[in-house]
Amino acid sequence: MTNEQKVQLILHFLNMKKTRATYKALAEVLSIPAVAVSQYLGQPRPFASWVVSSDPKKNHMPSGYESNCIAPELIHSEVLLDGEALLALISDEI
Numbered sequence: 548m549t550n551e552q553k554v555q556l557i558l559h560f561l562n563m564k565k566t567r568a569t570y571k572a573l574a575e576v577l578s579i580p581a582v583a584v585s586q587y588l589g590q591p592r593p594f595a596s597w598v599v600s601s602d603p604k605k606n607h608m609p610s611g612y613e614s615n616c617i618a619p620e621l622i623h624s625e626v627l628l629d630g631e632a633l634l635a636l637i638s639d640e641i
Contacts, residue, residue: 550577550579550587551587553576553577553637554573554577554587554588556637557573557576557633557637558588558594558595558597558598560636560637561597561598562594562597562618564626564636565597565618565620565621565623565624566597566624566626566628566636567597567598567599567607567621567624567626567627567628568597568598568599568627568628568629568632568633569598569599569600569601569607569627569628569629570584570585570598570599570600570601570610571601571629571630572628572629572630572632572633573587573598573630573633574630575629575630575631575633575634576630576633576634576637584598585610585611591609591611591612591613591616592616593616593617593618593619594618595609596609596612596616596617596618596621597609597618597621597624599621599627601627607627608621
């Protein structure tokens with residue numbers, strides 16, 4: 548499975564579960580630097596907004612997203628997955 552396919556799978560699960568995961572978590576699963584995650588996410592949009600900053604000062608929100616590009620349910624989600632938890636969530640699929 549390519550990294551592009553993994554990202555789509557991860558985004559599907561995050562949207563389905565209404566759960567956040569950090570850029571670092573995706574980076575760990577994809578074995579890439581965290582700064583490279585955005586290129587796999589594509590343009591800011593609600594579907595990709597479940598991938599967020601790990602910085603609590605940024606309220607665990609996605610970086611560089613306008614409010615209209617953030618999933619409305621995101622502000623109500625308090626679950627934040629790290630790399631290990633994210634891998635456990637998708638391990639049966641990859």
